[in-house]
Amino acid sequence: KAGVTQTPRYLIKTRGQQVTLSCSPISGHRSVSWYQQTPGQGLQFLFEYFSETQRNKGNFPGRFSGRQFSNSRSEMNVSTLELGDSALYLCASSLGFGATEAFFGQGTRLTVV
Amino acid sequence: EDQVTQSPEALRLQEGESSSLNCSYTVSGLRGLFWYRQDPGKGPEFLFTLYSAGEEKEKERLKATLTKKESFLHITAPKPEDSATYLCAVQAGNTDKLIFGTGTRLQVFP
Numbered sequence: 473k474a475g476v477t478q479t480p481r482y483l484i485k486t487r488g489q490q491v492t493l494s495c496s497p498i499s500g501h502r503s504v505s506w507y508q509q510t511p512g513q514g515l516q517f518l519f520e521y522f523s524e525t526q527r528n529k530g531n532f533p534g535r536f537s538g539r540q541f542s543n544s545r546s547e548m549n550v551s552t553l554e555l556g557d558s559a560l561y562l563c564a565s566s567l568g569f570g571a572t573e574a575f576f577g578q579g580t581r582l583t584v585v
Numbered sequence: 586e587d588q589v590t591q592s593p594e595a596l597r598l599q600e601g602e603s604s605s606l607n608c609s610y611t612v613s614g615l616r617g618l619f620w621y622r623q624d625p626g627k628g629p630e631f632l633f634t635l636y637s638a639g640e641e642k643e644k645e646r647l648k649a650t651l652t653k654k655e656s657f658l659h660i661t662a663p664k665p666e667d668s669a670t671y672l673c674a675v676q677a678g679n680t681d682k683l684i685f686g687t688g689t690r691l692q693v694f695p
Contacts, residue, residue, distance in 0.1 A: 476628075515629075515672070515685040523646050528680045562628050566681055574619070574683060576628035 474499065476565050476577035484583045490551040493580045495563030497544050501522045501575075503527075503568030504546040506538060509560040509579070518561075521546055553584045587612040591673050591686035598693050601662045606689045608673030609655040618656050619683065621651050621672040629672055632658075663693045 477496040483549055485491050487513050506518040518532040521540035538548040544565075560581050564574040592607045610618065617636050621629035626690045635651035642649050646667065648659040658671055670690045674683040 478628075505681060505683070507683075507685075514687040515674075515683075517682050517684070518679060520682055522681070528682050530682075560626075564683070568681060572681075573634055574681065575631055576621075578628045581626075583671050 476480075476563055476575055478561075478563050478580050480579065480580060482581045483490035485553050487555060489553050489555055489567070490549060491553060491582060492547055492549045493561055493563075493582075495546045495548075495565075495577060495578075496501060497563075497565030498547070498575060501565040501567055502544050502547045503566045503574075504540055504544065505574065506528055506548050507562045507564065508532075509562055515516075518548065530541070550582075555584050558584045559583060586686050587675065587677055589673055589675055589684050591671075591689050593689060594687070595690045596692070598660075598663055598691065600664055600693055600695050603659070603661045603663070605660070605686060606658040606671055606673075607655060607692070608658070608686055610673075610675050611654075612675050612677040612684070614677045616678070617676045618651055619674045619676070620647075620656070620658055621674065623670045623672055623688070632671075660691070664692075665693050665695050667691065667694035668693045 481542045503522045505520040510551045520528040535551045560579045562579045563577045566574040620632040623629045633649040638653045670688040672688045674685045
């Protein structure tokens, strides 16, 4: 059974640019959540999608957005990149019904220069 | 505000020296408490889910327990390959959002 796949694994972008990250959840999983991980703040929740609907959003500026497609694949977009957006972006998938296990991908390492 | 606190921040153990990691939480309507292991540069790897006080789960040298206010991850006779950051997270309310602690960085020396 394939795990959670995130692409790309690494990205280097310049301040002011925008970036799109992709996440393919485990087959059959309908819930996808995104997290930002930095050394100073740890894992911070960005947003959660279930059946193409955003169910919850963390305390991040509007430059961070996401969406989920009918096949449960999800993308997140960051516009007008800032140096502070450099982080490991992690996607987690789960069945989405109750307190079920969430499985993480390997993450996308974004570096903003 | 929902909060998760892990201690200690870092732990150095000799191979075979058992110890425990702590995760204390304050949350309204706990639905589950999760333990993950994370190696450098990789995504968190799922270990356990605990749902109610008194519950215990084991996997190889690891044993997780849950009370109404905290969870412990006991490591028995650790090996160098157990070296990693161990993360605790809680899920509450009607969302799948996970609230993470800052983790315990474990180093096991031969």
